[in-house]
Amino acid sequence: MTNSNQNSQPFTEETRLSQPRLKVIKLSRGITENFKDALKKFNVQAIEYKPFLRFHIANTLNELTNNKLGALLLDNLHNRLTGAILLECEGTSEEKTKSEDFIDFNILLSTAVSHLIGMPNLDSMSGKFYARFSVKNDDNSDSYLRQAHRRMELHNDGTYVQEKTDWVIMQKIIESNVEGGESLLLHLDDWTDLQKFYEHPLAKEKLQWSSPSSKNVNYKTTHPIFLDEDEDGKPIMSYIDQFVEPKNMEQGLYLYELGESLENDSATYSVKLNEGSMLIINNYFWLHGRDKFTANKNLHRELLRQRGVFN
Ligand SMILES: [Fe+2]
Structure with a gap:
């Protein structure tokens, strides 16, 4: 079901029949390009050093969508019937080479999104408001987060910290030689x-x-x-x-x-994320995980996550 599919619209909203609780929002090519233009004077270091810039770029993105995107994201995240969004940008995943600009754009994009829905928590793993990490074929880390060959079981985030974790953003930035590893989502109800x-x-x-x-x-x-x-x-x-x-x-x-x-629950959604797309979920009534990958020694995936609270 496509609710809005005109090129003049800043984004389209779609719900897939097999995954009715997941809203797929795609920013139009025009909005994506305009947002890239607006970001030219900023870089990742600037938004790391100056917290207020994060709100500025969030507001810029919202204004490009006629102030509709922020409200739509929040409506969905608060709605018990839905509470999960797959956000994509028209055109970006088709870019052949994923340059540094592509990576930086995606960090800025998910920063804009996180500041439209609230405030990200400090990520103690990275010491920043976001964390980037890699999944590779071989891994010796101390949790399943980066391990490719096993399923990361369904869970909520923020279980071992004292602050609230209302929402989670899981963004795929780049990947190569990847087969499998789909995101898994299960709505509590x-x-x-x-x-x-x-x-x-x-x-x-x-x-x-x-x-x-x-x-x-x-x-x-x-x-x-x-x-x-x-x-x-x-x-x-x-x-x-x-x-x-x-x-x-x-x-x-x-x-x-x-x-x-x-x-073993059969209601779990399996969601494939294109490069540059992100899942945004209500962390308290959605569980998330990741399916295992097919072994490939050149497997590489770069991810970004943010976790935070509603204002
Ligand atoms: Fe998680």
Whole structure:
């Protein structure tokens, strides 16, 4: 279903039949080019050094869309029925060579988006408001984030930090020799066993969470799997398999069964991201993960993430 498909429109909105909760928004070629022109006097270093510039470029992008993009993103992210967006730019993924300009444009684009929907948290892994990282064929890191040959299981972000994590932006900047590795998304209300685990006595019990050294978070935190309900009284969740520390058999088995249930749920969306596109999700009622890749020694993917809060 295409709601708006005229060239004069700043963007199109589409919903795929098989993934009705995911809104696909594509910025028109004209808006993309105009935004690139407007960014010419700024570079990545400038927006890293001067936080107010991030709001300026966000406002510039919004004005190019007749002040519609920011409101549309927020409406979708707050709406329990949807809450996930795939944002693309018409034309950019067809560019043959991905130059430094392409990389810089995409960092600036996701910065504009994050400042239209709120404020990004400081990413302790990078020490900046965003983090870039690579996925390669071989990896010796201390979590599954960069490991290509295994599925990164469904989870929420921000489970081991004290600040709120209302939303997550996952952007693909460049990739080569990649087969597989699609993004995985599961809406909480589509999870078949939600009520079973939500009504379990351990659903609201505080558990302990910590993270490996690469995350640069030097404390442990505690919270339940199911946090307080949202405004509509529906469950919201904060779960990841790798960083929760069960203290007894009961907690361990609850977590094991919950993880198995999530991984086997058939309602999970598999989403292919083109270079330069990004997923923006409500982190409390969507779980996300990544499918495994087909082995290729030249496999390379550059990603960017931002996590933050609504204002
Ligand atoms: Fe994540």
